[in-house]
Amino acid sequence: MNNKKAIKIETPLTEEIVRALRVGQNVLISGTIFTARDKVHAYLAGSPDPEDMPFKKLAGSILYHCGPVITEDNGRYSVIAAGPTTSQRMQMYEPFVISHYGVRGIMGKGGMSAEVAQAMKESGCVYLHAIGGAGALLAEKIKAVEGVWKLEEFGRAEAMWALRVEDFPAMVTIDSRGESIHAQVEKTSKERLLGLIQGR
């Protein structure tokens, strides 16, 4: 990561800060972020028990599509590897989750759909792209486990972990104007694909 040019941001994020971010910018995130993958998303988009989780903390927060490797020793958790998982699987839930909980950042890998980009535009949220497979490097940016929710029910990979991070590197690849690097790359590659498979 080209840290010299990276913008430092801290959670909870304000709408103003998020709206100023642009695709292609590198960021270094500090503060608390929450892991949320398949099971947590299905739960959040269903009818969750309002007494059951850190609802209020999600406003202004970053949801991280990640199922970490975490070990436990006498109630102390250590994060061993914690890279992003493929965000596409959370697409059908994300527009609701963004608008309902006031989440300001979604972090994962591979990008998300035009519907999610539209929800980000409406609510003031960005997509943050972390490097897939960089589990060991990214775990070093996680300084503490602040809490865990739904551990018994969903298991370690699917539970929601509150993680304190310091200078966690990511790139803005969908911004709050709805601009998306993923959509641009897909468009260009489609033109090239058609050139390569047409004819014969």
Next chain:
Amino acid sequence: MLRLKDGIKEIIRKTAVSLPRDVEEALKAAFEAEPEESPSKEALAQMLENARIAKNSARPLCQDTGTPIFYARVPRELSFAVVEKSILDGLRTATESVPLRPNAVDVLTEKNSGDNTGLFFPEIYFEQSEQDTLVVDLSLKGAGSENAGAFYKLPDERLKAGRDLDGVRKCILDAVYSIQGRACPPYTVGVGIAGTRLAAAKLSRTALMRKLNEEAPEPAINELEKRALSEINSLGIGAMGLGGNCTALGVKINHAHRHTGSYFVDISIACWANRRSRLVW
């Protein structure tokens, strides 16, 4: 004497925490070739840095430590059952000691078994060998890349792909285009051509076990592998799909005789890490 289950545990650890040498070299070459300050170069830099940290701190490269897939070639003196037991024992121990992420989930109860074993989990394939040594090849196959696999029946009207190697080429390009950056490129692309679905799938998966510099013996396949690789890299998807010149590190094609009425093409994708290694016992 080291026990077989300890050898299995050790090969799992090695596969989870370090890149195969050919893969690391290919990533370095890709990093050198990408333009300064491009998102693709930065993604490759993080991958290489991650590999260094994982190796030095003996922790997994990726939190998805994958579906363990074992290919065992067993000498006559050893029974498949003994090898299977050692694999399961070694895997259970490695899940604790490396550690691996427990990934095996019961489809009926949705419960995670907690130790990476369950019905058909891990996958183990046996072959009888005429050699004196046991050879176990291991692949730790992440879900992101496994989810990206694709399957084609030729002819394919949408792609205008006929029943020939040019049709296969169109399938390969379409598969990579369709997954974009979602399965952690630069990919290794495994291709299986066969007349049954099972054979095509098995061939595409075992193709990922070939070293990147291992050339296909048949000139027509060799040529197709090279052409497909160069065309994939011209799509501009790049490392992690952020745009760039390196979308794949290699294309590896396996083929079987097909039934005259069937022509299947299966595509297996490995992420940039393509974690694989071999134990010779």
